[in-house]
Amino acid sequence: MTATPTPSHELHDLSVVSLAQALRQKQVSAVEVASHFLARSRSHAELGCFVALDEDTTLAQARAADARIANGSALPLDGIPIAHKDIFVTKDFVTTAGSRMLQGYRSPFDATVVSQLAAQGMVTLGKLNCDEFAMGSSNENSAIAPVGSSQPEAVRNPWKLDRIPGGSSGASAAAVAARLAPATTGTDTGGSIRQPAAFCGVTGIKPTYGRASRYGMVAFASSLDQAGPMARSAQDCALLLSAMCGPDLDRDSTSLDQPKEDFSLQLEQSLAGLRIGIPQEFFGEGLSADVRMAIDAALKHYEQLGARLVPISLPRTELSIPVYYIIAPAEASSNLSRFDGVKFGHRAKNYTDLTDMYKTTRAEGFGDEVKRRIMIGTYVLSHGYYDAYYLQAQKIRRMIADDFQSAFEECDLIAGPVAPTVAWKIGEKSDDPVANYLADIFTLPASLAGLPGLSLPVGFAQTEADQGLPVGMQLIGNYLQEARLLNAAHRFQQLTDFHLAKPAGF
Numbered sequence: 001m002t003a004t005p006t007p008s009h010e011l012h013d014l015s016v017v018s019l020a021q022a023l024r025q026k027q028v029s030a031v032e033v034a035s036h037f038l039a040r041s042r043s044h045a046e047l048g049c050f051v052a053l054d055e056d057t058t059l060a061q062a063r064a065a066d067a068r069i070a071n072g073s074a075l076p077l078d079g080i081p082i083a084h085k086d087i088f089v090t091k092d093f094v095t096t097a098g099s100r101m102l103q104g105y106r107s108p109f110d111a112t113v114v115s116q117l118a119a120q121g122m123v124t125l126g127k128l129n130c131d132e133f134a135m136g137s138s139n140e141n142s143a144i145a146p147v148g149s150s151q152p153e154a155v156r157n158p159w160k161l162d163r164i165p166g167g168s169s170g171a172s173a174a175a176v177a178a179r180l181a182p183a184t185t186g187t188d189t190g191g192s193i194r195q196p197a198a199f200c201g202v203t204g205i206k207p208t209y210g211r212a213s214r215y216g217m218v219a220f221a222s223s224l225d226q227a228g229p230m231a232r233s234a235q236d237c238a239l240l241l242s243a244m245c246g247p248d249l250d251r252d253s254t255s256l257d258q259p260k261e262d263f264s265l266q267l268e269q270s271l272a273g274l275r276i277g278i279p280q281e282f283f284g285e286g287l288s289a290d291v292r293m294a295i296d297a298a299l300k301h302y303e304q305l306g307a308r309l310v311p312i313s314l315p316r317t318e319l320s321i322p323v324y325y326i327i328a329p330a331e332a333s334s335n336l337s338r339f340d341g342v343k344f345g346h347r348a349k350n351y352t353d354l355t356d357m358y359k360t361t362r363a364e365g366f367g368d369e370v371k372r373r374i375m376i377g378t379y380v381l382s383h384g385y386y387d388a389y390y391l392q393a394q395k396i397r398r399m400i401a402d403d404f405q406s407a408f409e410e411c412d413l414i415a416g417p418v419a420p421t422v423a424w425k426i427g428e429k430s431d432d433p434v435a436n437y438l439a440d441i442f443t444l445p446a447s448l449a450g451l452p453g454l455s456l457p458v459g460f461a462q463t464e465a466d467q468g469l470p471v472g473m474q475l476i477g478n479y480l481q482e483a484r485l486l487n488a489a490h491r492f493q494q495l496t497d498f499h500l501a502k503p504a505g506f
């Protein structure tokens with residue numbers, strides 16, 4: 001089971017764990033590391049990953065890390081570069097959330113996730129493109145021109161440049177795959193960490209809802225939004241997630257009062273006797289042969305590792321699409337009402353009166369997909385339709401969560417595909433929003449239930465049209481079982497090398 005990784009000692013091929021070691025042992029300086037990644041980000045501008053780079057800021061942070069390392073007060077992740085999805089507000093870099101509405105916006109504070117990673121010594125490389133307000137599955141919906149370009153462009157998948165990287169955290173996954181950053185942050189509302197991780201062949205984890213603070217994350221659907229890391233391996237993700245999670249009770253009312261946990265300490269547990277639930281609904285019609293084959297092979301590896309496969313059922317899987325596409329737009333329509341041209345970001349230049357200022361500002365500032373969601377959301381929340389749509393959706397959401405609890409009586413974690421196919425062509429579904437929504441079918445259930453989910457690379461497509469594109473497998477755990485997911489992914493990665501494979505040209 002080899003994916004022919006290219007062994008290399010280049011800085012950009014080092015894992016977070018090895019980079020941390022090299023920095024601490026002073027084999028390389030934080031400034032050298034940061035400069036190396038900044039240069040790569042500039043020279044691979046064709047991917048469209050970065051929407052903000054600021055060398056002075058990055059190098060100043062790197063110099064501070066070097067000073068701490070030199071005087072013996074090194075922080076655990078001192079000098080490791082990280083790039084943030086442009087949905088996290090940052091005081092040192094502009095934050096756009098991929099929207100014209102926030103073009104040029106500078107936050108007076110850092111998101112909690114950003115400051116927690118900085119508190120470990122991580123150096124911010126820049127901000128990464130995303131679908132506007134994190135709405136999308138392809139990263140084709142950003143209104144912001146990437147660095148090196150004069151107009152908005154779709155982010156490209158490093159494995160095949162005519163393919164989407166997935167979305168909405170598409171650039172977060174593409175940047176890790178192309179070795180433009182050893183680690184990135186993403187957010188997942190309905191799959192936006194797991195699906196791009198799968199499409200770009202990297203590892204990503206969305207923790208239990210409430211584990212990572214939402215403070216300073218530009219809000220999309222507040223009852224679903226969660227932050228998480230992306231990196232090449234589960235081991236690296238464990239380090240990052242440990243830093244990102246933790247209570248933030250004063251600033252996020254849905255933050256869990258759950259102490260910080262070091263997920264890195266739990267990676268080596270044996271998988272002997274682990275019961276892996278295989279939901280029949282995840283393996284039906286519509287699943288591509290490439291995805292099925294890679295997942296079947298991965299499950300065999302899990303059996304070799306001592307796990308037992310248990311057939312389970314998540315009977316309301318199909319309903320997760322209509323339920324999510326009612327609840328998420330409903331919350332989005334409410335969250336986005338704050339963009340009125342008064343307090344933040346864009347304001348129309350020409351208008352007649354106050355009402356016209358609101359209307360023109362919003363008509364100019366939001367893109368098509370965002371407007372579509374605002375309209376759907378407003379509709380399902382309006383008098384007369386609230387009971388028929390929103391309330392019904394909430395009831396089914398509860399049932400979906402209950403279905404998982406029944407499943408977890410029979411298994412310790414659940415495995416299945418992340419998406420029905422590998423990455424599709426740029427433009428292929430861009431005129432068909434429903435086709436995009438349908439592709440979220442396997443990530444939405446865990447999001448609606450608030451469960452942690454991880455995506456790990458398990459193979460490559462073999463069929464001619466898609467040959468060489470990565471396939472990801474999803475692991476879903478019960479509440480607060482992030483350690484178990486990371487442990488299961490790490491054991492698989494000790495046995496295989498899909499996570500080390502590298503796209504040609506990077």
Ligand code: GLN
Binds near residue numbers: 135136190193
């Ligand atoms: N694709 C889903 C959507 O468009 C999920 C996005 C996300 O997780 N941010 O809403």
